Amino acid sequence: MQSQDNERDEAGLIAEVLAGKTDAFHDLVRPYERSVYLMALSMLRNEAEAEDVAQEAFIKAYRNLGRFRSEARFSTWLIAIALNEARARLRRKEPALTDSIDDQDGSVVPAQLTDWREIPSESLERAEIRSLIRRALESLPLAYREVFVLRELEQRNVKETAETLGITSASVKMRLHRARIMLQKQLAPQLASTSPLKRGRRFPWF
């Protein structure tokens, strides 16, 4: 999280850019290079496209800086621009993709398996599991994926996530919950079969 000082610096840098000292924009965005790229990569899962989207997002932020209002956090505003760029790109790639979901609709049921309870310590196995998680994340409905990425990867709090997406905090919590359970449901069976703990943890009723 940013300190007060950081926020003051940012306001100063934004004012400089708007006053015509346009090079200050480079310094303004430097701290966010990683999170904008990470957001784009989590959505698109393709490095070249993520880099392209990140560049477009920063350029768009520059061109629209005059519309930025200081009551919002600059980072939230910037991430929202990156998210919109990534969404637009995804829609071009997958025109059938939809983000209309009903937050009130039913509940998500987790996978009821008892044999994946510990995190593997071997880095190779962790890397394999991470790639399974990435693939599972890709299969989530867009609206859930966005919330999961903002909360778990970008580490935005509930309020910032709600502002970025233009939804309520209650929706953020609901979508995050469903995203987590959907991932559990999809991943637990795959991971159980790779788990070295499997043999010791068999229960006769499964």
Next chain:
Amino acid sequence: MVLNCRHVWEYISGYLDNTLDEQTRIDVERHLEHCEICSAILDSTRNILILTADDRVFELPVGYSERLHARLKEAILESPPPKLESS
């Protein structure tokens, strides 16, 4: 209140984020103590979040920052300087 498994599943996310009220948290914990399935669901969900967090510390592509700032420099030269717009 005695919770059944389905109730507990609805609270898993809140439990992991520590946002449940005191009484609900106690009820969930009481259920988890004797329910092997729900405690396994909780563990596996937590594992997914921990492993997801590993992805935060990845390397950016080589030259990403340089390419980004070069592209920005061009865009700044090409575009009119942004001006404060009244809302």
